[in-house]
Amino acid sequence: MLIIKLADGSRNNHTGLDLFFYIYSMNKIEHIGIAVKDLEAANQVYAALLGVAHYKTETVESEGVNTSFFKAGPNKIELLEATNPESTIAKFIAKKGEGVHHIAFAVSDIHSEIARLKTAGFVVLNPIPKKGADNKLVAFLHPKATNGVLIELCQEIEA
Numbered sequence: 560m561l562i563i564k565l566a567d568g569s570r571n572n573h574t575g576l577d578l579f580f581y582i583y584s585m586n587k588i589e590h591i592g593i594a595v596k597d598l599e600a601a602n603q604v605y606a607a608l609l610g611v612a613h614y615k616t617e618t619v620e621s622e623g624v625n626t627s628f629f630k631a632g633p634n635k636i637e638l639l640e641a642t643n644p645e646s647t648i649a650k651f652i653a654k655k656g657e658g659v660h661h662i663a664f665a666v667s668d669i670h671s672e673i674a675r676l677k678t679a680g681f682v683v684l685n686p687i688p689k690k691g692a693d694n695k696l697v698a699f700l701h702p703k704a705t706n707g708v709l710i711e712l713c714q715e716i717e718a
């Protein structure tokens with residue numbers, strides 16, 4: 560039996576299986592999202608940087624973004640360009656300029672993660688996960704509770 564301290568300061572006894580899910584609730588960084596003004600131009604920059612071309616592009620109409628994806632070894636970079644002035648990416652760039660927009664974590668069960676994070680005091684921007692790019696269900700955490708970093712949770716949609 561292992562005892563771990565929870566975020567609220569309480570202690571709980573966990574079975575091995577509980578602990579497995581506790582530790583691996585955020586499985587890995589799935590990708591880093593970068594806001595860019597011009598996707599074509601940025602694709603060239605990142606292809607030169609990483610030594611490989613992007614492997615796919617995708618438009619997510621609901622989010623007002625065109626995206627492209629790169630692989631750097633096991634890691635992924637998502638470039639995001641606004642498709643309209645109301646897009647969150649357009650607003651982000653107007654406020655902060657181009658740059659790192661979010662960090663996305665892969666999760667196994669996005670619904671339980673959302674519940675866990677809400678309980679822990681994080682602000683979930685969309686408590687009902689939505690369809691994002693790259694065949695993922697996604698939810699975002701408000702940066703005000705994560706030291707200024709927009710956090711994305713993403714779960715692969717089963718085929």
Ligand code: ZN
Pocket residue numbers: 590591592637661663711
């Ligand atoms: Zn993303």
